[in-house]
Amino acid sequence: MPDRGNISNIRLKMKKDTQRHKGPRTQAPEQNPEERRKNFQEVSLGYTPAMAQLEASRCIQCKKPKCVIGCPVRVAIPDFLKQVAKGDFLGAARTVKNSNALPAVTGRVCPQEDQCEKHCVIGIKGEPLAIGKLERFVADYERLHQKAETIETAPPTGKRIAIIGAGPAGLTAAADLAKLGHEVVIFEALHKPGGVLFYGIPEFRLPKEILEAELDYLKRLGIEIQVNYVIGKIKTLDELQEDGFDAIFIGTGAGLPYFLDIPGENLNGVYSANEFLTRINLMHAWEFPVFDTPLHHHKTFVVIGGGNTALDAARTALRLPTTEKVMLVYRRSREELPARLEEIKHAEEEGIEFHYLASPLEIKGTNGWVSEIVCQKMELGEPDTSGRKHPQPVENSAFPLKTDAVIIALGSGVNPLIAKSASDLQTDSHGHIELADPDINLTSRPGVFAGGDIVTGAATVISAMGAGKKAAQGIHHYVMKVKKTLI
C-alpha cells in the first residue's frame, strides 16, 4: 500500500510573499507500473503540500487568465493557485468550491489538456500549470484536514425539486438547489448514487472513498437520495408533478451501450464496456465469491475503442488476477485517441498492447465461447465532419487476434425510458432531450429541465456539472417566479 500519510507529515515552510518558480512542471508521484498493474489502488499519489506550493508558484497570475476560459465551470484558477502558493490550502479549496462542487473528482478526471491547461500561457513555451493536480490536492487536503462543517443554506423556500439521475449533472444541480433553500429529492435507478462516477470510472482512477465523501456533503445539505427508483417505470413525470414537485431536473446520462453489429457478438466472453465495468465497479465481481456477482476468469482480452471507457476497461481487465494479456484495437492512430492523455500514458506503462489503425470484422468462437477476433487494417484518409482524419479499410488486410474475451467500448447512446413515458418531452433523432431554452436548460415541457449527457450525448464530467449548475439557476428562477405569482 503506497504511503499517503506524507501529505500531513511534511512541515510547511510558508513564505510571506511567494516568488515565482520558473522550473519545469512538478511531477506528482505515482505507484510504479509493475506494482499497480496488479492492484486497484489509485495510480497517481498526488502532490505533497511542498510540491503543490512549488507548482502553484509557477503561475504568473495573468490579468486576463486564459486558463479560466478553458474551464467549463470557470474555476477562479489564478486566485486559488495564489492561495496554494502561500500555503492557504483550505482557502484555496473554498475558492475552487465556489464554482465547482466536486473538485476532488474533476481534479482527477477532467481532460485538463483540452480544457484549463490547454489555454495556460506558461504552456506556450513550456509545460502548462498542473491545474488539475492542484485542484485535486486542495480538495484532498480539505477532506483530510477540515472537520465536517455545517453548511450554510438559504432559508427554506418551501419548494420541492425532483432530480432524476444521481450522476454529476444531477448531483451538482441538487447541491446548488439545496443551498438555495429548496427541498431536493434525487431519484436514482441503481442501488448506488454517482452515475458513471460509480459504475464506470474505476477505483484506481477515482477511489470510491472520495465519491462517498462528496455524497456525504450532499446529505449534509439535507438532500434525500432515493435509490432503486427508475423514473418512467415506477413514476412518470406527470406523477412526480402530481406528487407536489414544483420542478424536475433530468440528468439520466447516456448509458445505452453500442455494439458493433458484426458476427459473433453474442458469443460468451463478449461484453459491453458498461457490463464489464458495472460488474466490477458496482457489483465487485473482482471480489467474487465474497461478493455474489461473478465474472468469468479470462486470460486474454481485446478491447475495442479508444476513449476513456475503452482505456478504463482495458486497465481494469489487466488488474484481474487471471489476466495475462490485454490488447486494445483502435481504428485511428495514437494521436487521435480521444482518451485523457494521462490515461494513455498510464496504459502504455502498464503494458496494454495497442493495435492502432485496425477495425474488427468478426468475432469467432468455439463451443459458444470467443476464440479470436478478426480485424482489418485501416489507413487515414481525408478529414471527416468531426475534423479528424477518416479511417478507411485497407483491402485484403484481415488479421486475427487470439483472445478469449472481447470488450466493446464504442461509446453509448441515451436511454429512452423517460422520453417514452412522457410524449410531450421533445427529443432529437438520437433520443437526446432537446432544450427549449438552452440558457436555463429548460425542456419543451414546463417545469422540466435537463442537462448532462442526456442532452449533449456522451461528454465529460465537468460539462455535465456545468449543465447541472445552469439548470439549478434556471429552476430557482422558475420556482420563485411561480411562487410570487401565487401570492
Place this chain on the structure above:
Amino acid sequence: MFKILDKKHLAPQVFRYLLDAPDIAKKALPGQFVIIRLDETGERIPITISTADPTHGTLTLYVQATGKTSMEMSRMKIGDFILDVVGPLGNPSPIDLFGTVVLVGGGFGIAAIHPIAHALTQAGNKTISILGARTKELVILEEEMSKASTIVQVVTDDGTYGAKGLVTDTLQELIEKKEPIDRVIAIGPIVMMKAVADLTRPYGISTVVSLNPIMIDGTGMCGACRVTVNGEMKFACVDGPEFDGHAVDFEGLLNRMKTYLPEEAEAKEKYLKETEGKCRIAEISQIYG
C-alpha cells in the same frame, strides 16, 4: 429496505414471498418484473411479479431456490428485510381481446403466467392454461390458475398428476382438436419455450415467449441481457421480456445462459459448505438439485 411480510414453502425448492413494496405495487402490471439484491454483497437477480396488490402495497413473488442467491433468500424469515427491490421493470404483457389464448407455464413460469391469465380472462378472452411440471409436488398455483383461467390442464413428465407427458403434447392435442387458437403465451424453461414455438410455427399461431437472460441493471445500461430476435439485437430488460417466439434465436440464448455455470456452481458450493447443518434447503437441493 423491503420487508418480507409472508413466506411459504410450496414445493421442493419453490417458495412464495409476500413483500412490502407499496410504490412498486401501485404501478406493476402483468408481465413485469423486479430486480432484487438481498444484501451488500449480493448480486442483482430478476424475479417476475406474480401478483401486485396496490391496496395493501404488496408484491407476491415465486422463487425457485436453484443457486446461491435464491437459496439464501429461501433461508430468510418473515420479518427480514431485502436490501434492494427495483421495479416494475420490462414492458407489461399486452392485454386485449384476442379470442382464445393458450397460456403455457412451466416451473416458475407458472407464477409469471398467472397475472397474465387473470387479466386476459377479465378482458373477455377464453383462456386455456397448460401447467407443466416434472412431477406432482412441483405443480404450483393450480388453484389460483383455475380461478384465473377458463380451463386449466395439468401435465407432469412422470404422469404422477394430470396428463403424462410434456406441455407440447397437450398443446398439440388442442391444435388437432381444431380449437381456434388466436394466441399462445409460453413462459418457462428456455427449452420449453423453444419447443412451444417450434410446434406452433407451422400452424402460424402467434406465439409470445417471455425471455429470462442474465441481467444486471434492468434499465438498458449493460447489454448483458441481449438476445437476438429476427436477426436483431434486443435488450430483454427494456425491449422485452416478451418477444415473438417464432423470431427468437433460442440457441443463442441457451448458449449465453451458460456463461457463468462454473462460477454459479462455485458460489453455490461455497454457500452450501458455509451453511452446512444449518440449512434445510441444502438437504433438499441435494435430493432434487
